[in-house]
Amino acid sequence: MFKFIVRRVLQTIPVLIGVSILVFSLMHLVPGNPAQIMAGESAPKEQVENIEERLGLNDPLPVQYWNYISNAVQGDLGSSIRSGRDVTTEISGRFWVTVELAVYSTILSVFMGLIAGIVSATKQYTFTDVIIMIIALFGLSMPNFWLGLMLIQWFAIGTDLPSWVPFFDDTAWFKPSGWGSFEQIVLPVITLGTAGAAIVARMTRSSMLEVVGQDYIRTARAKGVKERVVIYRHALKNALIPVVTVVGLQFGTLLGGTVLTETVFAINGMGKLIIDSIQARDFPIVQGTILVVALLFVLVNLLVDITYRFLNKRIDLD
Amino acid sequence: MSTKTNSNENILEVNELKTSFFTDEMEVKAVDGVTFAIPKGKTVGLVGESGSGKSISSLSTLRLIERPGKIVGGEIKFKGENLLEKSEAQMRKIRGNEISMIFQEPMTSLNPTYTVGQQISEAYKIHENLGKKQAIERSIEMLKLVGIPSPEKRVNQYPHELSGGMRQRVMIAMALACNPELLIADEPTTALDVTIQAQILELIKDLQERLNMSVLLITHDLGVVAETCDYVAVMYCGKIVEFADVNTIFSNPKHPYTVGLLDSLPPHDRDIKDDLPVIRGSVPSPAEMPEGCRFAPRCPFASEVCKTLPTLETDENGNQIRCWIYSDKWDGDPEVKVHAKNTERTS
Ligand SMILES: Nc1ncnc2c1ncn2[C@@H]1O[C@H](COP(=O)(O)OP(=O)(O)OP(=O)(O)O)[C@@H](O)[C@H]1O
Ligand SMILES: [Mg+2]
Numbered sequence: 001m002f003k004f005i006v007r008r009v010l011q012t013i014p015v016l017i018g019v020s021i022l023v024f025s026l027m028h029l030v031p032g033n034p035a036q037i038m039a040g041e042s043a044p045k046e047q048v049e050n051i052e053e054r055l056g057l058n059d060p061l062p063v064q065y066w067n068y069i070s071n072a073v074q075g076d077l078g079s080s081i082r083s084g085r086d087v088t089t090e091i092s093g094r095f096w097v098t099v100e101l102a103v104y105s106t107i108l109s110v111f112m113g114l115i116a117g118i119v120s121a122t123k124q125y126t127f128t129d130v131i132i133m134i135i136a137l138f139g140l141s142m143p144n145f146w147l148g149l150m151l152i153q154w155f156a157i158g159t160d161l162p163s164w165v166p167f168f169d170d171t172a173w174f175k176p177s178g179w180g181s182f183e184q185i186v187l188p189v190i191t192l193g194t195a196g197a198a199i200v201a202r203m204t205r206s207s208m209l210e211v212v213g214q215d216y217i218r219t220a221r222a223k224g225v226k227e228r229v230v231i232y233r234h235a236l237k238n239a240l241i242p243v244v245t246v247v248g249l250q251f252g253t254l255l256g257g258t259v260l261t262e263t264v265f266a267i268n269g270m271g272k273l274i275i276d277s278i279q280a281r282d283f284p285i286v287q288g289t290i291l292v293v294a295l296l297f298v299l300v301n302l303l304v305d306i307t308y309r310f311l312n313k314r315i316d317l318d
Numbered sequence: 319m320s321t322k323t324n325s326n327e328n329i330l331e332v333n334e335l336k337t338s339f340f341t342d343e344m345e346v347k348a349v350d351g352v353t354f355a356i357p358k359g360k361t362v363g364l365v366g367e368s369g370s371g372k373s374i375s376s377l378s379t380l381r382l383i384e385r386p387g388k389i390v391g392g393e394i395k396f397k398g399e400n401l402l403e404k405s406e407a408q409m410r411k412i413r414g415n416e417i418s419m420i421f422q423e424p425m426t427s428l429n430p431t432y433t434v435g436q437q438i439s440e441a442y443k444i445h446e447n448l449g450k451k452q453a454i455e456r457s458i459e460m461l462k463l464v465g466i467p468s469p470e471k472r473v474n475q476y477p478h479e480l481s482g483g484m485r486q487r488v489m490i491a492m493a494l495a496c497n498p499e500l501l502i503a504d505e506p507t508t509a510l511d512v513t514i515q516a517q518i519l520e521l522i523k524d525l526q527e528r529l530n531m532s533v534l535l536i537t538h539d540l541g542v543v544a545e546t547c548d549y550v551a552v553m554y555c556g557k558i559v560e561f562a563d564v565n566t567i568f569s570n571p572k573h574p575y576t577v578g579l580l581d582s583l584p585p586h587d588r589d590i591k592d593d594l595p596v597i598r599g600s601v602p603s604p605a606e607m608p609e610g611c612r613f614a615p616r617c618p619f620a621s622e623v624c625k626t627l628p629t630l631e632t633d634e635n636g637n638q639i640r641c642w643i644y645s646d647k648w649d650g651d652p653e654v655k656v657h658a659k660n661t662e663r664t665s
Contacts (some may be wrong), residue, residue, distance in 0.1 A: 215426040218377075218382060223440060223492065225414075227406075
């Protein structure tokens with residue numbers, strides 16, 4: 001197990017190097033002079049030169065990369081062109097917002113997905129099962145931003161139904177933008193968590209169905225175990241093993257996938273920071289944020305792998 | 319020898335049991351009118367080729383058949399009461415408590431995510447309302463009983479830490495935890511290697527005598543039957559074709575299928591590499607199941623009358639046979655002699 005962890009950690013190194021090269025190249029892949037782009041089309045020559053100087057754009061590329069990486073490792077991601085503040089400071093204000101959004105959305109996905117998946121599996125091929133799976137398919141195929149806009153329309157702005165319609169005449173229950181209060185959190189979390197819930201539901205269902213057909217489930221029944229206990233104690237514990245992986249990977253994806261949701265709901269997280277900085281041509285921030293998100297993604301995947309391995313070691317002897 | 323006609327002495331009586339699987343195209347009659355009885359404290363062997371319905375018969379007994387399978391008829395009398403009329407809750411009180419089961423596959427029959435102790439003690443928690451600590455203590459005793467070395471250590475291990483033979487011992491410990499009156503062992507040794515097989519069978523036999531259990535031992539190994547069983551039920555295509563005490567089966571088998579099975583056994587003194595006689599043909603698929611005697615297409619004695627289904631007849635000794643040869647209606651060679659070539663096993 002320890003050897004596995006060490007090996008797995010070492011494996012992330014090439015990934016991290018690759019990511020850093022990619023992030024670094026971003027600035028240079030944009031056609032034209034990056035300094036000019038950052039300063040703006042009509043900026044005076046001195047200002048462009050000033051930026052070139054500050055970012056070391058006149059050094060050879062390998063030197064630039066080395067400088068960037070060695071600074072990054074020490075926690076220095078440069079400073080914002082626009083505000084002049086440290087990139088790390090800019091990010092740290094946004095970091096937890098995005099993490100919170102991803103965590104809540106994952107919790108929602110797991111909660112909804114597990115319930116739906118278990119119900120579906122225990123009622124395989126019934127009407128309930130079919131309905132749940134159709135809903136899951138919708139959840140999976142609905143574009144994020146569209147779902148977000150619809151939710152805002154219905155549950156933040158409110159429907160235009162006449163006032164005699166009970167309950168639904170005024171549905172502006174939540175806030176359409178910002179982050180912090182309960183009214184602000186609900187809609188973005190639903191927006192971001194729906195696809196995950198659908199994935200978890202489908203995964204749980206198929207995993208449950210596979211496990212329920214196993215010999216040890218029959219053993220449990222032959223022991224006189226109640227059907228409910230058979231499902232929740234004997235089957236679920238085994239069925240959850242692959243689900244854990246999906247949830248973990250889903251969490252990683254959500255971290256990087258908050259861009260659209262944060263934009264739609266005007267949430268000041270890392271995703272929106274990336275978008276805003278791209279629009280403002282603030283390259284150091286774009287680079288830094290993407291690097292942090294990528295790092296987080298790699299880290300989460302690492303944890304998922306180790307957890308899976310730990311849960312699964314009882315099954316495959318290998 | 320007439321125990322089986324006296325219902326007071328039978329712990330289990332299965333009458334005309336029918337279990338079918340309903341696929342899209344057809345009804346597969348896996349168990350098609352099975353009748354047999356298990357006398358108290360005795361071991362009955364259920365033998366037959368693969369696919370003859372042995373496992374489905376035993377699973378039906380505990381009502382553990384799952385979709386698309388369904389018990390469609392007959393009765394299963396356990397201690398005089400028909401299990402098919404019991405509620406699910408009543409069945410749960412019987413499963414693992416009065417009737418226990420051991421399965422064919424020790425490698426996959428234990429839950430990989432729970433320890434041996436957790437799995438055995440579950441039976442005590444359900445049926446004897448024991449607390450966690452007591453249940454584990456009893457589990458350790460059980461592990462000791464089935465001959466597992468250092469049970470205090472094993473009780474905390476997961477199934478993957480045990481060998482196949484050890485796992486089957488754990489299965490037996492679990493099955494016997496609540497002192498069942500009837501143990502159904504479905505090919506308990508098929509998946510194990512030969513030396514372990516003998517140990518496990520010896521263990522079952524030993525425990526049966528000590529605990530005075532009745533046993534239904536499912537196997538397709540007649541050698542195992544000769545060594546462990548008091549009675550034998552021979553099954554073919556979902557039906558019992560012969561039921562007799564073990565001596566009769568080996569010394570005077572009546573059904574041509576039983577004879578075929580015996581002849582395909584390697585005798586002790588012959589090298590296994592020699593050609594053994596085999597029953598010609600193969601088991602008919604459910605779609606082409608003959609109307610009459612199921613065995614007729616493969617039977618060397620088959621005659622005109624075999625195109626109708628023979629009934630299961632009981633003789634004065636309580637032995638049963640489903641074959642036209644032994645009836646007045648027999649229209650084949652009146653001199654026909656059905657006997658096995660190598661009957662030295664009985665000695
Ligand atoms: N899930 C199922 N769906 C359809 N048919 C089934 C199913 N399970 C069993 N059967 C049918 O029931 C028949 C009897 O199966 P069973 O498992 O009882 O055989 P068996 O005598 O125990 O064989 P083996 O010696 O291989 O264990 C099979 O031939 C098969 O046609
Ligand atoms: Mg079987």
